[in-house]
Amino acid sequence: MGSSVASSGRMSGEPRPRGVAGTLAAGVRFAGACLRGRGSLGVGRADFFVALLRGVRAHFFAFPCGAALAGAASVSAGASSWRVWLTALAVGVGWGVGQLLNDLVDVDADRIDAPDRPAVMGLLPEGPTALVASLLGLLVAIALSVVHPLGWVFALSSASLMLLYAPAKGLPVLGNVTHGALMALLALMGAAAAAPALPLVSVLGVSWPVIGLVFALAVLYLQGNYEKDRDGDAQAGYHTLAVVTGVRGSSGVRTVLGASLYSAAAVLGLIGRGPALWLWFASALALAVSVAPSLWRGNRRGALLGYRFAVHSTLLGFAALMLPGFGAGGTVGALVAAGLLVEAAFARSPNP
Secondary structure (H helix, E strand, C coil): CCECCCCCCEECCEECCCEHHHHHHHHHHHHHHHHCCCCCCCCCHHHHHHHHHHHCCHHHCHHHHHHHHHHHHCCHHHCCCHHHHHHHHHHHHHHHHHHHHHHHHCHHHHHHHCCCCCCCCCCCCHHHHHHHHHHHHHHHHHHHHHHCCCHHHHHHHHHHHHHHHHHHCCCCCHHHHHHHHHHHHHHHHHHHHHCCCCCHHHHHHHHHHHHHHHHHHHHHHHHHHHHHCHHHHHHHCCCCHHHHHHHHHHHHHHHHHHHHHHHHHHHCCCCCCCHHHHHHHHHHHHHHHHHHHHHHHCCHHHHHHHHHHHHHHHHHHHHHHHHHHHHHHHHHHHHHHHHHHHHHHHHHCCCC
């Protein structure tokens, strides 16, 4: 995710974020060099392959997949069709594409916030990595076109939101809205895949409450992410809400918005009864745990302590939304698997 700025140079004394446009152009140049027999990875092939596997951050694939499955559950008649599962797989790979590009674009910030990431360590050279990301993105677009007649529109729209993400971080809250819009779009993709014969307007008329909740959960999650990345974002020239208000101010906003979201959804009956409601309650509780260290310490250490609970809170929220379409057994099984992957990632790094 990035902006049209192609460098991390300075303007008016302030660093500018790197841009995804320049990164993708580097991928095109590398492809041309390969066609002329002059392409070179610059690192060992095995090291590059392992770095790619780390860079896609598969432990967070549950976010896009969960959003798509939540959308599919809102059109429950076709929730378990092959189209839905292919959509979930495609958006998971698409998330990995976004992570690779994000690591290249945000390498300056990650030198401070996540120095153990492959791009920071020089294991993801820009040209080759951008080329791999572009090819994977093409496969995602093809898969989405197979599952729905408007799949190419979904692919183009999601790619556009990824391109807009970094410049959106230049203004408080706008980055959250862009990310939330992307996740809401994934939920709409899942709903459309579950009912491909229905007009998109009809699908949206049924699934909009779930799509709205996915948007809100994504906005809340990203604010917790911004809190622990505040130092690097400030150094890189971003202006997230956490940069502007500080960790404590940001977590205060999360507390108010979270309380409003969870209570309103329950009171308005947007969450199913029984197990779904309990998962929703668990998601709210995990959010409360996530904001506590940020409110108490008011620094990056506190934000890092709470971040893993922000991740689990989001997973639990998506699970509550997808349960009506996939049943308690399948949903809880998927939730446990996702949670174990996340915990394994945190065992390797405090900021995976």
